[in-house]
Amino acid sequence: MxxxxxxxxxxxxxxxxxxxxxxxxxxxxxxxxxxxxRQAESPAPEPSAGATSNWTELPPPLFSKVVIMLIxxxxxxxxxxxxxxxxxxxxxxxxxxxxxxxxxxxxxPPTVTMPRIKALLTGSLPGFIDVxxxxxxxxxxxxxxxxxxxxxxxxxxxxxDETWVKLFPKHFVEYDGTTSFFxxxxxxxxxxxxxxxxxxxxxxxxxxLILHYLGLDHIGHISGPSSPLIGPKLSEMxxxxxxxxxxxLSEEREALLPSLLALCGDHGMSEAGGHGASSMEEVNTALVxxxxxxxxxxxxxxxxxxxxxxxLAATLSIGLGLPIPxxxxxxxxxxxxxxxxxxxxxxxLHLNTVQLSKLLQENVPSYTKEPGFEQFKVSERLHRNWxxxxxxxxxxxxxxxxxGAKVRRQYLDALRMLRLSLTRRxxxxxxYSMAVGTVLVLEALALLLLGVxxxxxxxxxxxxxxxxxxxxxxxxxxxxxxxxLHVVVCTAADSSCYLCGLPxxxxxxxxxxxxxxxxxxxxALTRIFAGGQCLTQTPPQSTSRWSELDxxxxxxxxxxxxSLGASSFIEEEHQTWYFLVNTLCLALCHQIYRxxxxxDDCAPxxxxxxxxxxxxxxxxxxxxxxxxxxxxxxxxxxxxxSLEAFRGPERWMxxxxxxxxxxxxxxxxxxxxxxxxxxxxxxxxxWLTRGAPSHQKWPWRLACWASIATGQPLEMCCSHGxxxxxxxxxFTARTVGLWEIxxxxxLLAALLLRPHNLPVLVLSLVVQxxxxxxxxxxxxxxxxxxxxxxxxxxxxxxxxxxxxxxIATVDISAGFVGLDAYMEIPAMFLTAFATYSGPVLWASHLxxxxxxxxxxxxxxxxxxxxxxxxxxxxxxxxxxMVTSLRYHLFIWSVFSPKLLYEGTHLLATAAVCIFFTAxxxxxxxx
Ligand SMILES: [Zn+2]
Ligand SMILES: [Zn+2]
Numbered sequence: 001m002x003x004x005x006x007x008x009x010x011x012x013x014x015x016x017x018x019x020x021x022x023x024x025x026x027x028x029x030x031x032x033x034x035x036x037x038r039q040a041e042s043p044a045p046e047p048s049a050g051a052t053s054n055w056t057e058l059p060p061p062l063f064s065k066v067v068i069m070l071i072x073x074x075x076x077x078x079x080x081x082x083x084x085x086x087x088x089x090x091x092x093x094x095x096x097x098x099x100x101x102x103x104x105x106x107x108x109p110p111t112v113t114m115p116r117i118k119a120l121l122t123g124s125l126p127g128f129i130d131v132x133x134x135x136x137x138x139x140x141x142x143x144x145x146x147x148x149x150x151x152x153x154x155x156x157x158x159x160x161d162e163t164w165v166k167l168f169p170k171h172f173v174e175y176d177g178t179t180s181f182f183x184x185x186x187x188x189x190x191x192x193x194x195x196x197x198x199x200x201x202x203x204x205x206x207x208x209l210i211l212h213y214l215g216l217d218h219i220g221h222i223s224g225p226s227s228p229l230i231g232p233k234l235s236e237m238x239x240x241x242x243x244x245x246x247x248x249l250s251e252e253r254e255a256l257l258p259s260l261l262a263l264c265g266d267h268g269m270s271e272a273g274g275h276g277a278s279s280m281e282e283v284n285t286a287l288v289x290x291x292x293x294x295x296x297x298x299x300x301x302x303x304x305x306x307x308x309x310x311x312l313a314a315t316l317s318i319g320l321g322l323p324i325p326x327x328x329x330x331x332x333x334x335x336x337x338x339x340x341x342x343x344x345x346x347x348x349l350h351l352n353t354v355q356l357s358k359l360l361q362e363n364v365p366s367y368t369k370e371p372g373f374e375q376f377k378v379s380e381r382l383h384r385n386w387x388x389x390x391x392x393x394x395x396x397x398x399x400x401x402x403x404g405a406k407v408r409r410q411y412l413d414a415l416r417m418l419r420l421s422l423t424r425r426x427x428x429x430x431x432y433s434m435a436v437g438t439v440l441v442l443e444a445l446a447l448l449l450l451g452v453x454x455x456x457x458x459x460x461x462x463x464x465x466x467x468x469x470x471x472x473x474x475x476x477x478x479x480x481x482x483x484x485l486h487v488v489v490c491t492a493a494d495s496s497c498y499l500c501g502l503p504x505x506x507x508x509x510x511x512x513x514x515x516x517x518x519x520x521x522x523x524a525l526t527r528i529f530a531g532g533q534c535l536t537q538t539p540p541q542s543t544s545r546w547s548e549l550d551x552x553x554x555x556x557x558x559x560x561x562x563s564l565g566a567s568s569f570i571e572e573e574h575q576t577w578y579f580l581v582n583t584l585c586l587a588l589c590h591q592i593y594r595x596x597x598x599x600d601d602c603a604p605x606x607x608x609x610x611x612x613x614x615x616x617x618x619x620x621x622x623x624x625x626x627x628x629x630x631x632x633x634x635x636x637x638x639x640x641x642s643l644e645a646f647r648g649p650e651r652w653m654x655x656x657x658x659x660x661x662x663x664x665x666x667x668x669x670x671x672x673x674x675x676x677x678x679x680x681x682x683x684x685x686x687w688l689t690r691g692a693p694s695h696q697k698w699p700w701r702l703a704c705w706a707s708i709a710t711g712q713p714l715e716m717c718c719s720h721g722x723x724x725x726x727x728x729x730x731f732t733a734r735t736v737g738l739w740e741i742x743x744x745x746x747l748l749a750a751l752l753l754r755p756h757n758l759p760v761l762v763l764s765l766v767v768q769x770x771x772x773x774x775x776x777x778x779x780x781x782x783x784x785x786x787x788x789x790x791x792x793x794x795x796x797x798x799x800x801x802x803x804x805x806x807i808a809t810v811d812i813s814a815g816f817v818g819l820d821a822y823m824e825i826p827a828m829f830l831t832a833f834a835t836y837s838g839p840v841l842w843a844s845h846l847x848x849x850x851x852x853x854x855x856x857x858x859x860x861x862x863x864x865x866x867x868x869x870x871x872x873x874x875x876x877x878x879x880x881m882v883t884s885l886r887y888h889l890f891i892w893s894v895f896s897p898k899l900l901y902e903g904t905h906l907l908a909t910a911a912v913c914i915f916f917t918a919x920x921x922x923x924x925x926x
Contacts, residue, residue, distance in 0.1 A: 001464050005455035006861040006920050008462050009868035010913035012444040015517065016872050017910050019440030020903050022510070023879055025498045026433030027886075027899065043323055044354040046347055047384040048391070059347055061321030062337070063291060064257040067209045067244055068316075070120075071237055072113060072161065072180075072217035073275060074265025075225065076104045078234060079286035080304055087234035090242040091263065095288060095304075099295040101335050102304040105287040105312065109278035109892050110807060111267035113180070113217075114163050116309065120266065121145045123313030123328030125423065140167040143325040145316050147171065149208055152322055157200060159193040160212025173206065180214050182816070184222060186233065190215040194240060201247040208320070213237065217269070221813075224273035224686075225281070245290060252292060260319055261290040264312065271680040272673075274808030278893035279676070282808070285309065289336065307333055308419075314355075318348050324355045329422045331356070331415040342404040343390060346383055349411035353379065356418040363425050372417030379410035429886060432489050432497040436510060438879055443517035445876040448869050450524040455865045456784065460858035464520065471519045478515035486511060549781070552587050553788045556580045561874050565881045567894040571676040571806075574799035581665055581796040584789060588775055589658035595779070596655065650774075657774035664763045665796065671759060672802030674809065685802065688756040738851055738919065742844045749841060752814040752834040753801070760801050764838065767793065768845050776849065783850060783859040787866040790846040797838030805898045810835055836908050843867065843912040847919055857923050864916035871909040875902040 003011075045056040078084055080102065085092050094100045107116055108125060119125065121144040140147075146168050149156060155173045158164055162177035178192045190213050200209065216237070219229045241263060248259045265285035267275045275282045287307070296302065310330030317324045318332055332352045337345055353376045360367045367373050386407050389395050454462045486507060490500035499507055560576055563569040569576065673683040749761055771793075776786055803809050814834035815827035833840065846867070850860050879902075882895050 003462050003464050004861045004917070004920065005451070005460040005462060005858075006864035006913070006917045008451060008455060008464070009448065009865040010910070010917045012448050013868045013872055013906065013910045013913050015444040015513070016441045016876065017903075017906055018513075019437045019444065020875065020879065020906055021437070022440065022499070023434050023437030024899065024903055026430035026435075026437060027882070028896070044351060046387060047350065047380050048387040055347070058321055058323060058351075059318070059344060061257065062293065062319045062340075063260040064255045065207060065209070065248065065251075065259040066316070066320060067248065067259070067261045068211070069241060069244065069261065069263050070117075070160070070210070070212045071263070071265055072212065072214045073220050073267060073269045074216060074263075074286050075268035075281055076265075076284040076286045076304070078216075078230070078265075079263075079288065080104070083230065083234060084286075087231045088238040088241075090238050090245075091288065094245070094290055096301075098290065099292050100288055100290045101294050101333070102302065103287040103289075103307045103333065104304050105264065105285050105307050105309040107267045107283045107285055107309045109276070109283065111275045111277065111282040112807070113161065113266050114167075116266035117163060117167065118142070118144075119310050120264070120312050122325050123310045123330040124325070125310065125329055139169055142327055145313055145320070145322065145325060148317065148322040148325065149320055152320075154207040154320065155205060156208040156210065157206045158210045158212075159196050160210070161214055164210065164212060174200075178214065180217075182813075184218070184813070186215040186218040186222070186229065189213075189218065190233075190236065197240070197243065201244065204251075213240075217275075220269040220273040220275070222273070225269050225271065227273075249292070258292040260293075262312070262316075263288040263290070270808055272808065274806075276807030276810070277897065287312070289315075289333075293339065294336075305335070314352055318351070324352060326355065327359065328355060329359070329419055331412075331419055334412065342401060342408075343387075346386065346404065346407055346411070349408065349415070350380070350383060353411055353414050353418065356415065356422065360418060360421055360425075364421065370417075370421045372414055372419075372421045375410065375414035375417050379407060379414050382407045382410055430497040433499045434883060436499060436514065438883060439514055440510075440517070441876045441879055443514065443521055445872060446521050447517060447524065448865075448872065450521060450528065451865075452869075453528070456862050458858060460861035460865070468523070471523050474522065475515050475519045478518055479512055482511040482515055483508070547591070549584075549587050549591060549785060552583060553785065556583070556792070557788070557870060557873070561877050564874060564878050564898070565885070567888070567890045570894050570898045571804075573805055574674050574796075577792065577796040577799055578665065578669060580792055582662060584792060585658045585662045585665070588779075591779065592654060592658065592775070596651070654774045654778055657770045660770055661767050664767050665800075668760055668763055668797075668800040671756070671800065674799055674802055674804040676804075676806070679804075685754075685756045738848050742841075742848050745837075745841055745844055748833065749837040752817050752830060753837065754811065757801055760797065760838075761841075764793075764797050764800075764841060768842070772849055777853065783863045784866045786849065787846060787863045788870055790842045790849075791839075791867065791870050794839035794842030797842065798836065799838075801838055803835060803838075805894070805901055807897050807900070832904060832908070836905070839905070840908060840912070844915075847916060851919065851923065857920060860916065860920045860923070864913055864920070867916070868909065868913050871912075872906060875906045878902050 042056070043058045079088060079091055080095065084095075095102045108119065118140060122140070122142045124142060146156065150171045156171060158168075158172045158175040158177075160176075160178060162179050165172070165175055165177040176192065176196060178189050180189070182189075193211050193213055197211075200206070216230070216233050219227055219233055223229060241261070245261055248261055252259055264287045268280075268282045268284050269275055270277065270279055270282050286304075287309075308330055310328070311333050312330070313328050314324050314330050315333045315336055316322075317328075319336065332348055334345075334349075337348050340348075357367075357373055357376045360370060360373060364370060382403075386400070386403050389400060389403065451462050486499070490497075499510065502510075560580065563573075563576055671684045673679050673681045673686075746761065746765065750758060753761060771789070775781075776789075781789070810831065811834060812827075812831055815829075815831035817830060819826060846863060847860070850863050878899065882891075882899055885891060885895055888895065
């Protein structure tokens, strides 16, 4: 069967997307959770030996009323640092002298709101992949404090972020949700919460009140943690806290039990104002527990201690007299109960360790060997003895206390170790799914590489031997072997992998695909070997000459792929691209100058490259292999060098154009600081959006100018497109429609991007026009070289726009442009488009450029093939790297977000390749 290179490449990329999806499913660990029935069992009774203890009920609650005041993005230093002292005087007083306990609660990445709320209430470690589902929050089915409280008859009131209402649709006796997606509003979101307070604080008909304030987070997203807006917002929060606290204190006089006011954050805020990753600023949140139960003597100085955010779930459960959620991995904050009698303290610790050890039993088959479990058994035995002594009542107080203190220490050790075992468990991978995904991706990549000689030939077609008898026999054998392997892996003990959970038909499909790709690869390999023998008989037709541009494309592509193995290179990937693009401009400059002044005839199209061996990742070279007949420009195909045709000012424009592009890149670079190392440095975007009020008009002025200017280059592009169609009427069908699509994409990007980013769009159009008019057209680079350059510019513009490899820079507000209410699919599409607008616009420009410039349709197919290869090679190699780095310290903070980016990029590449193929098909028909 003969396939066009484009169709073949698109097919390969689609398979790679499948493989990556499977890999991701296996890579992001399934959360540690408990599948046991919720209501079935009664609480663990107090351990006792000899004399029977009859304390089988749950201990009574410690607090009558609980108010949780959650301030989104409340970083620890907003409360405990200088900002807290300055703007939150009441809270600072409580922290330093009042009846309170303060903690720095460490949130686990991804530091995004919904997974954090879940962690706070279930105590479990939500999977990393939860970040993708953050936009859409379904009902929380896992065991959690709210559901337990509701079941125990507690009346819960909620005001604040709508996410809660989605997580707990039927749990609140009263609620008012505010949507968090209009990120630019930081006043109304909070007033909507506060307006209920006066009324609700006077009422007696509730037990738990939850408030979730979003304003601080929104200020962070708009203008960062050093914004002048932060101070007034913290003061506002401080006065609200004071109002709640005084009201609770006045009511407490009538109540038997004290009340609890918990001030907490869900995650922190990076120096750039976002969150999602695992920098210190993003994971450290403030947690202050305020209650008269924590009263202190004068001179009792308490410093904030470090705890895990997940510890709050167990602590709240104990505080409310509820069972601890089953999937909880946190431990009780012991300072909360340290004033209680020894018997109660031990009982609380026992309940917590029993719950953790049950969770361990459910998730770890060899749980008896875990040190935490052994420690738990030891503590329980000691506890039993202590209870016996306690009940005998003829022992000295001191001896009892000393033994009790020992048991307590043992329990705290057991808690620590159990938590460690469970956390380690949560980071376990589904190796089988990962392996199958990797095999699929690598097979597709190998097919692409093996197809290079044929795909980039003048016909740009491949012969795919699908039905030869040898390969069908081989296919059958391979399929059998793989099926056997599948059965063995899935029946082996202790395997909980995704592939084994699939229905047989789906798993069989995956196996068949793997086997088929392997067969295709093998037959391609045999053909190359057979062909290679023929080739050796004929001497190489000419010596291969690598121009410096070829060398640069090759080394740049390989170098970039290799750089992905180091975390700092991923964090600062923009630097790699800026460097490559600048070097490319200089190389082009060199080429032009040599061409113009020295009359060097090594214009790329005239260097015959045939028969040389090549490395797979290198593609720019293979374009040349196609030779002159493959890459003919629509105008003047016979003319040896069109550069000589340029006279006067146009010649000077050609000479100046690389410098113009360089200048544009330098300007764009200073628009958005990105990455990690220098992200806090001021940039032009900063100056435009956060500076003095006079600057803040600039984005709008820019927006106006930009919208006028975006029309301008487009006009040029279109007129240039029309010029071509006038001269060559048979191309009319090709170019019309494509420019409209391109302009449509540009306009959509203009709508979605932040106002201060509009210059990126304008300059991208300027660079595209300059490169087309003065570099690609006169110098007539091969389709492959032009593709690589488009890809490089696309990547550079991805970072110019302020993107990075951290989740914190994804601008979700773009997903809500033009939508009244939250709609999942359009929102996700718009967000993805806004993020990848750089690469997508450059790819669409490539299609236009090739369609209007190249005479033979095969150029488009070759370009599609090259595009697929340069885009999918990094993703495929990266999967291998991530697999080998899966126990790296930065795996969750640096490598995993990059993996998600690579996956999305590959998906975008698949879309681009399909678009390429569709355009190619229409052209062929026309
Ligand atoms: Zn948040
Ligand atoms: Zn946020």
